[in-house]
Amino acid sequence: MRRYVIIGSGAAGIAASEAIRNHDASGEILLITDDPHGYYSRPGLAYYLTGEIDERMLFPFSEQDFRRLNLRRITAQVARIHPEAHRIEMHTGAQLPYDRLLIATGAAAVRADVPGSDLAGVVKLDSLEDTRHILNLIRRARSAVVVGGGITALELVEGMRARNLRTHYFLRGDRYWSNVLDAAESKIVEHRLQEEGVQIHYNTELAEILGKNGRVAGVRTKDGRLIECQIVAIAIGVQPRKQLAQTSDLKVDKGILVDQYMRTSHEDIFAAGDVAQVYDPLSGKSVVDSLWGPARDQGSAAGLNMAGITTPYSRLAPFNVTRLAHLTTTIIGTVNKGRDDDLLGIARGDSETWRNLPDAIAAQANFDVNSLRLLLGKQHLLGAVVMGDQTLSRPLTRIVIERVDITPIREQILQPGAPLGDLVADFWSQLHKS
Numbered sequence: 366m367r368r369y370v371i372i373g374s375g376a377a378g379i380a381a382s383e384a385i386r387n388h389d390a391s392g393e394i395l396l397i398t399d400d401p402h403g404y405y406s407r408p409g410l411a412y413y414l415t416g417e418i419d420e421r422m423l424f425p426f427s428e429q430d431f432r433r434l435n436l437r438r439i440t441a442q443v444a445r446i447h448p449e450a451h452r453i454e455m456h457t458g459a460q461l462p463y464d465r466l467l468i469a470t471g472a473a474a475v476r477a478d479v480p481g482s483d484l485a486g487v488v489k490l491d492s493l494e495d496t497r498h499i500l501n502l503i504r505r506a507r508s509a510v511v512v513g514g515g516i517t518a519l520e521l522v523e524g525m526r527a528r529n530l531r532t533h534y535f536l537r538g539d540r541y542w543s544n545v546l547d548a549a550e551s552k553i554v555e556h557r558l559q560e561e562g563v564q565i566h567y568n569t570e571l572a573e574i575l576g577k578n579g580r581v582a583g584v585r586t587k588d589g590r591l592i593e594c595q596i597v598a599i600a601i602g603v604q605p606r607k608q609l610a611q612t613s614d615l616k617v618d619k620g621i622l623v624d625q626y627m628r629t630s631h632e633d634i635f636a637a638g639d640v641a642q643v644y645d646p647l648s649g650k651s652v653v654d655s656l657w658g659p660a661r662d663q664g665s666a667a668g669l670n671m672a673g674i675t676t677p678y679s680r681l682a683p684f685n686v687t688r689l690a691h692l693t694t695t696i697i698g699t700v701n702k703g704r705d706d707d708l709l710g711i712a713r714g715d716s717e718t719w720r721n722l723p724d725a726i727a728a729q730a731n732f733d734v735n736s737l738r739l740l741l742g743k744q745h746l747l748g749a750v751v752m753g754d755q756t757l758s759r760p761l762t763r764i765v766i767e768r769v770d771i772t773p774i775r776e777q778i779l780q781p782g783a784p785l786g787d788l789v790a791d792f793w794s795q796l797h798k799s
Contacts, residue, residue: 367392369671370453370461372443372609373469374398375407376657377638377664379426381467384668386434392672394436395461397453401440402493408657410496411517411688414524423493446613448631465633465671468610468621469664472603472639472655477512481574486581487597490521499596503528506595510535510584512571513600514542516687519554521598523690526561533592534558535569545700549713550750553734557690571597603655605640618642620653625677627667635671637663645680656685682748682766686758692734695758698748698765699740712739712778712785737785741778746771757786760793769796 369385369392371378382394405423412418431438442456446468452460474489476482486506488499508531511521518534519541525532540551555565566586574597575583583593605620616622616630620642627635627643638660642651654660659680666678682698713736735753739746739761745768749761764771774792777783 367464368395368462369393369465369467370395370397370463371467371469372397372453373467373471373638373640374400374404374438375469375471375638376660377469377471377641377667378467379404380661380664381469381635381637381668381671382434382436384665385672386436388669388672388674394434395439395463396436397439397441397443399440399442400492400494403438403440405493407492410490410493411520411524414490414496414499414520415527420493443609446609446615446634448613448615448634451633463633466635467664467667467671468629468634468636468640469638469660469667470606470609470640472605472653474517474600475602475604477571477574477599477601479571479573481576481581482599484574484576484581484597485579486595487574487599489599490517490524491603499524499598500528502596503530506530508533508592508594509596509598510571510592510594511598511600513598513602514538515545515600515602516542516689518598518600519558519689521600522558522563523561525596525598526563530596532563533594534563534565535571535586536565536567537570539567545696546750547711547713547738550736550738550752553692553736553752554690557692557734561690603639605642605653607640610636610640618651622651626670626675627663627678628670635667637667643678643680652680654680654683656683658684684762684766686755689752692752693755695749695751695755695762697750697758697762698746700738700748700750710741710779712741712783713737739778739785739789741771741775744770744772757789760789764789764793 371381374396385394404426406425409423413423443453444456445454452462454460474491489495509525510533511518512535514536522532522534541554570587571584572587573585574581581595581597583591585591607617607621610617610621620640621629621636623629623636623641623643625644627637629636639655641663642653645652663678666676669676685696687694738750740748746764751758774788777788
C-alpha cells in the first residue's frame with residue numbers, strides 16, 4: 366500500500382488528494398497542514414471581511430467529503446524533508462515515511478520593511494486567522510490605512526469601508542494596478558472607490574508606522590505627512606513558501622522548480638499551487654501562478670502523477686475573475702503590452718450586449734459601467750479585460766485559450782468606434798453554428 370503525504374491543505378493539496386483517491390482506492394493519504402482551520406476558500410475571505418458571507422460559507426468540504434476521500438488530517442508543522450530517506454521531519458522531531466510527497470505550502474504575504482511594522486494593528490489578508498484578527502480590530506478602530514496596488518489591497522480597502530472605517534489608500538504610482546489595467550480602467554476603479562468615501566493618496570509611500578503603547582496610532586509618509594489611524598493593512602505582494610524545499614536541497618528559483626509532470630528535482634517529490642514554478646510553453650519561461658484555478662489544476666495533475674497516471678500539466682492562458690470596487694472584472698490572457706512581435710492593436714469599447722450566446726454567462730446586470738478591452742495578435746486574440754456585464758467573458762476566454770483564428774473579424778474590430786460586443790457575439794454564434 367503506497368503512502369502519499371501532502372503538505373498543505375489549500376486548493377492544490379485537496380485537488381491532489383481527490384486525484385489520488387480516484388485512481389488509488391487503497392493508498393494511504395496523509396494531509397499535513399500548519400493552518401488550524403484546514404481547507405477553506407481563501408478567495409472568499411474578502412467577502413467575509415465585508416460581511417457579505419458568514420464564516421461557515423468559507424468551508425467547501427463537509428466531514429462527509431473528507432470521509433469520502435479517506436485521508437488522515439494532521440495539524441502540524443513540517444521542519445524538514447529527507448529526500449533520500451523518503452521521510453519528513455516534523456517540528457516536534459517526529460518522522461514520517463512517505464512513498465510520494467507533494468509540497469503545496471502556498472505563498473505568504475510580504476511584510477512591510479518599515480519601522481513599526483511589528484506593532485499591534487498592522488495586518489495582512491492571508492488566512493482565516495488574519496481575517497478574524499482584522500474583524501476584531503475593526504470593532505475598536507475609527508480609521509485605517511491600506512498600502513498596496515493589487516487585488517488584495519483593494520479587498521482590504523473595500524472591507525474597511527464596508528465596516529464604516531475612514532479609509533486611506535496609498536498608491537505608489539499615479540493610478541491603480543498599472544501593470545494590468547490601462548489608464549481608463551484604473552480611473553473607473555478609483556472613481557468608484559472615491560464615491561464610496563475612500564481617500565486615495567497617489568504617489569505616496571509608507572515611511573513609518575507610528576505607535577502608542579505598542580499599538581498602531583498613525584503613519585508617516587515619505588513626503589512627511591502624518592495620518593492618524595488604528596489599523597495599517599499591508600498588501601504588497603506574496604512570496605512562495607519555498608523554505609522547506611530550500612532546506613531539503615530541492616531546486617528552487619522564485620518558487621519550487623517543477624517539470625511538466627509537477628515533479629521537483631527529486632523523483633518522488635512533487636510541488637503544486639502558489640509555491641510551484643511551472644514551465645510556460647507560450648513564453649518559454651518558468652512562472653509562478655498565484656490563482657485558485659491553476660492551483661487546483663496543478664494539484665490535480667500532481668496527484669495523478671503521484672498515483673502513477675502519467676499526466677502533463679498544460680498551463681493555459683492566465684484567467685482571473687475578480688471584483689474591483691464592486692465591479693465584476695474578468696482578466697484573460699495577455700492584457701498589458703503583449704508580445705511585440707505579435708501585438709497588432711488594442712481595441713476598446715462597450716461590453717454591453719444582450720444576445721443569447723452559447724456558453725455565455727451574465728454574472729450581474731444593470732451595471733453603470735461596461736468596459737471591454739481586446740488585445741489582438743496577427744491571427745489570435747491575445748487577451749481581454751471585461752469590466753461590468755460579463756456576458757462576453759466566457760466566449761472570450763474560450764477564444765483566447767483555444768487560440769481561435771480571429772482574422773475574419775480582426776479588421777472590423779480595429780476600426781475606430783467598432784461595436785466590439787456585437788462583433789464578438791456574432792463571431793461566437795457563427796462558430797457554434799459551423
